Amino acid sequence: MGEFELIARHFTRASRSARPAVALGVGDDCALLQPAPGQQLAISTDMLVEGRHFLSTVAPERLGHKALAVNLSDLAACGAEPLGCTLALALPRADESFVAPFARGLFALADAHGIELVGGDTTAGPLNICITVFGQVPVGQALLRSGARPGDELWVSGRTLGDARLALEVFRGTQALPGADFETVRRAMETPQPRVALGLALRGVASSAIDISDGLLGDLGHVLRRSGVGAVVQVDALPRSAVLAAQPLALQHECLLAGGDDYELLFTAPAVLHAAVLAAGERAGTAVTCCGHIEAAPGLRVVDASGAAVATPWRSFDHFQ
Amino acid sequence: MGEFELIARHFTRASRSARPAVALGVGDDCALLQPAPGQQLAISTDMLVEGRHFLSTVAPERLGHKALAVNLSDLAACGAEPLGCTLALALPRADESFVAPFARGLFALADAHGIELVGGDTTAGPLNICITVFGQVPVGQALLRSGARPGDELWVSGRTLGDARLALEVFRGTQALPGADFETVRRAMETPQPRVALGLALRGVASSAIDISDGLLGDLGHVLRRSGVGAVVQVDALPRSAVLAAQPLALQHECLLAGGDDYELLFTAPAVLHAAVLAAGERAGTAVTCCGHIEAAPGLRVVDASGAAVATPWRSFDHFQ
Numbered sequence: 001m002g003e004f005e006l007i008a009r010h011f012t013r014a015s016r017s018a019r020p021a022v023a024l025g026v027g028d029d030c031a032l033l034q035p036a037p038g039q040q041l042a043i044s045t046d047m048l049v050e051g052r053h054f055l056s057t058v059a060p061e062r063l064g065h066k067a068l069a070v071n072l073s074d075l076a077a078c079g080a081e082p083l084g085c086t087l088a089l090a091l092p093r094a095d096e097s098f099v100a101p102f103a104r105g106l107f108a109l110a111d112a113h114g115i116e117l118v119g120g121d122t123t124a125g126p127l128n129i130c131i132t133v134f135g136q137v138p139v140g141q142a143l144l145r146s147g148a149r150p151g152d153e154l155w156v157s158g159r160t161l162g163d164a165r166l167a168l169e170v171f172r173g174t175q176a177l178p179g180a181d182f183e184t185v186r187r188a189m190e191t192p193q194p195r196v197a198l199g200l201a202l203r204g205v206a207s208s209a210i211d212i213s214d215g216l217l218g219d220l221g222h223v224l225r226r227s228g229v230g231a232v233v234q235v236d237a238l239p240r241s242a243v244l245a246a247q248p249l250a251l252q253h254e255c256l257l258a259g260g261d262d263y264e265l266l267f268t269a270p271a272v273l274h275a276a277v278l279a280a281g282e283r284a285g286t287a288v289t290c291c292g293h294i295e296a297a298p299g300l301r302v303v304d305a306s307g308a309a310v311a312t313p314w315r316s317f318d319h320f321q
Numbered sequence: 322m323g324e325f326e327l328i329a330r331h332f333t334r335a336s337r338s339a340r341p342a343v344a345l346g347v348g349d350d351c352a353l354l355q356p357a358p359g360q361q362l363a364i365s366t367d368m369l370v371e372g373r374h375f376l377s378t379v380a381p382e383r384l385g386h387k388a389l390a391v392n393l394s395d396l397a398a399c400g401a402e403p404l405g406c407t408l409a410l411a412l413p414r415a416d417e418s419f420v421a422p423f424a425r426g427l428f429a430l431a432d433a434h435g436i437e438l439v440g441g442d443t444t445a446g447p448l449n450i451c452i453t454v455f456g457q458v459p460v461g462q463a464l465l466r467s468g469a470r471p472g473d474e475l476w477v478s479g480r481t482l483g484d485a486r487l488a489l490e491v492f493r494g495t496q497a498l499p500g501a502d503f504e505t506v507r508r509a510m511e512t513p514q515p516r517v518a519l520g521l522a523l524r525g526v527a528s529s530a531i532d533i534s535d536g537l538l539g540d541l542g543h544v545l546r547r548s549g550v551g552a553v554v555q556v557d558a559l560p561r562s563a564v565l566a567a568q569p570l571a572l573q574h575e576c577l578l579a580g581g582d583d584y585e586l587l588f589t590a591p592a593v594l595h596a597a598v599l600a601a602g603e604r605a606g607t608a609v610t611c612c613g614h615i616e617a618a619p620g621l622r623v624v625d626a627s628g629a630a631v632a633t634p635w636r637s638f639d640h641f642q
Contacts, residue, residue, distance in 0.1 A: 074351055
């Protein structure tokens with residue numbers, strides 16, 4: 001038995017979630033999944049590479065969490081109930097001091113969402129983590145990017161939009177923060193919380209949804225393109241941490257609008273469902289903030305509390321225009 | 322729009338297979354799949370890394386083929402009907418001269434099996450290809466590794482077992498072949514044909530199945546362990562190409578028994594179904610060869626045509642013992 005086979009065993013454990021949808025887990029040529037009757041299977045895949053999706057300084061346990069979190073976030077954005085995932089992992093060395101805490105972080109999040117690791121692959125190679133997640137959603141109830149309609153309100157989840165980007169700027173050396181503040185924003189970057197419960201609560205309420213992985217404006221652009229609409233974003237309404245709120249306004253705007261790595265949900269809902277959205281946030285235990293609205297005219301305008309236009313020089317915005 | 326986004330567009334195209342099971346393909350947070358009523362979803366993932374799963378000398382078109390082929394081979398080994406796949410790709414550079422032929426090779430095989438690329442991810446990073454495939458199989462009909470029973474016959478598909486390993490040895494410089502012979506075995510290594518049609522034809526006939534990716538003895542070991550049985554392999558019965566048959570017997574044995582990268586199906590079936598197996602091979606247009614049998618006593622014996630034991634020093638065998 002090779003070292004990599006031994007390492008792979010860190011990822012093989014007795015089934016804990018006992019999901020009836022997982023008919024066969026790890027150990028054969030394929031896993032077998034069976035969505036409940038009337039449900040579709042939602043599938044997403046994300047590949048994480050050092051230096052691009054995480055820094056070499058990240059603790060392996062947090063990396064295991066984040067690798068699964070960014071995938072669960074895609075299920076959340078579809079309103080899908082997570083069932084399982086596969087993990088393919090390339091490692092430079094069969095290094096147990098990396099794999100053990102990595103698996104711990106991954107399984108802690110998997111257990112929190114009651115999902116199973118149903119298959120995988122481990123190989124020697126430059127560090128690369130590829131996870132594919134599977135969830136189920138009743139036919140016709142998936143939250144898509146294409147459903148935003150003029151008059152819909154625009155909402156965002158969470159209270160710390162932009163913190164991940166602020167942490168990245170500190171790592172890059174363009175900003176400095178006191179130690180405790182840095183730890184706060186670093187945690188936002190390294191251990192994002194996928195908004196699975198909110199995604200489920202928004203079924204039948206939200207008209208469209210996406211998760212913020214590339215920055216609010218860039219990801220909103222995807223929704224607007226697919227929906228054939230425009231939007232106004234109220235930048236002053238966007239929720240931010242006390243740490244970010246203490247930064248210069250230009251930096252706040254950059255982190256809030258072009259940040260990325262937030263893994264909050266950005267979604268739209270008819271204005272008449274305003275109270276229903278708040279109730280969904282309540283049920284999910286996740287803050288939701290109304291931060292703009294959808295217009296019929298194409299384009300994306302950012303305004304401040306006075307209604308004045310705010311310049312948005314970022315590429316994620318440009319490439320939508 | 323970044324170069325990588327442009328590259329990703331090589332993988333986005335109008336749906337061609339019009340699989341009713343693919344409710345939503347590329348372009349949202351998740352793809353949506355719906356297996357037919359009474360069918361389970363079979364899932365497998367494989368990660369390919371340069372130097373380990375392919376050589377830098379491989380043509381990108383063949384690599385695109387192989388990356389999907391090794392995954393489809395897992396569906397074949399379960400008797401599952403392919404529906405779709407996701408592709409996550411890390412590339413050192415946004416290099417269209419690589420991506421265009423890679424996509425061509427991948428889509429040619431996808432089209433041959435009528436499957437859709439339903440999602441993916443493209444990023445900068447050391448070359449890494451991670452594909453996850455999805456198929457469907459009627460509940461209870463998946464071919465598993467655990468179903469081999471004493472008295473079952475052992476079968477292998479194809480006519481060129483071991484050629485991929487022979488090609489690898491030439492690349493490694495331990496063997497030499499005339500140019501035409503090298504091209505023959507190189508093709509076996511670089512463009513394996515997943516035995517999907519055979520896997521489907523073997524539903525209800527085979528008692529267990531696995532695809533040969535790590536070598537016949539090693540992969541047979543997985544079946545024996547999961548089934549709690551032993552086996553006798555008739556090495557002289559194993560099908561081989563004229564090129565391999567012209568090599569010294571020790572090299573033949575190594576390539577046949579410990580080769581790997583064959584992606585043939587190794588399967589068992591009750592002896593009373595001998596004719597049914599031959600008929601399944603006929604229907605699938607794939608050669609099938611009876612090459613041994615299953616015994617109640619644990620262990621794995623390799624014998625020649627005279628019944629004499631053949632020494633098998635390879636690790637894939639050892640780690641089963």
